[in-house]
Amino acid sequence: MGIILDVIGGLLLIGGASFLVVCGLGLIRMPDLFTRIQAGTKATTLGTLLTLVGATCLRPEWGIELLLIGLFTFFTNPLSSHVLARAAHRSGVRKLSTMKVDRLAEDTGGES
């Protein structure tokens, strides 16, 4: 039983780490800031959560602390990416972007 749990935990760790690699690759490959934020927030959240679940499988006695770290990333990750996206949009990074439609710029009248 212990060995099975060890292997499952290790595989979850590797799965989570692979999502982080994909996220890093996305950060490099994506063409503009907003798509980079997308790659940055999505893949990292699942990557971190998977790693934490894997760590819990390996060390069940650390469960509570790992759960706290998980909860924290879960709530703060989308928040920080949202604040970044808003800041970037307001400070005019959108002019460099490759977007087809931009309702927000239409509604603010292009000034900001």
Next chain:
Amino acid sequence: MGNFLIYVAAALVGLAFIFAFTRFIKGPSAADRVVAFDVLTIISITGIVLGALAGERSIYLDVALVYALLSFLGVIVVARYIEGGF
């Protein structure tokens, strides 16, 4: 067996770190760097958890927790600065 898998995962996390760091160096705008920084901190948190597993020290988890807290605040503050909202 379990330890070997931890090292493989750590190598992957290192690779992800290098990718994100490339974006951090390249920019081009300040906002891009902050996004890269945000991702770097998340990757580091995973790295710290892996370190705790490999070294069998639960005290590192507290480090990860505090690091997550502080980096979140840091990103928010820099974002507000870029926005000019102070």
Next chain:
Amino acid sequence: MIINKVRAPIALFAVLFTLWLLLSGTLAIDVLAIGLLVSFAIAFLLRDSSVLYAEPHPTPIAFLAVVLYFFYFLKELVKSNIMVAGIVLTPSMPINPGIVKVRTRLKSRSGRLLLANSITLTPGTLTVELRDEWLYIHWITVESTDIDVVTARIVAGFERYLEVIYG
């Protein structure tokens, strides 16, 4: 609103004390006493600005909705991650980004916050701006720009549960 004045600090106190229990990880009497004291002090000092914590309805149905919402959310999170990973790994990068506008029926502030958070974590969408009932969403593969179609596509799934929780 009178009920909220009483309930909000109590809810804040409960959240703080639970966090303290999880962080300290012991049930020693002195640690518990300090936690109780500090949580009570914070809840008392912030009694006027803690209204957010009383917005969810404390009914059994709302609790069930929280559980269902959590599982729906996990499903969407996994789907979104695989989708973004697929886009990144495809050599041609099939993206068509843009910012679309949607409307939410939720009235409470924390309900809208949770909705914006959930949208950010689900398939290819990222909340950029919140203005009253309007949400501006960056969408990595824009399929439509019509407000009603996009609202049904992105918001409706979460709103179904959040409406029960926040009313």
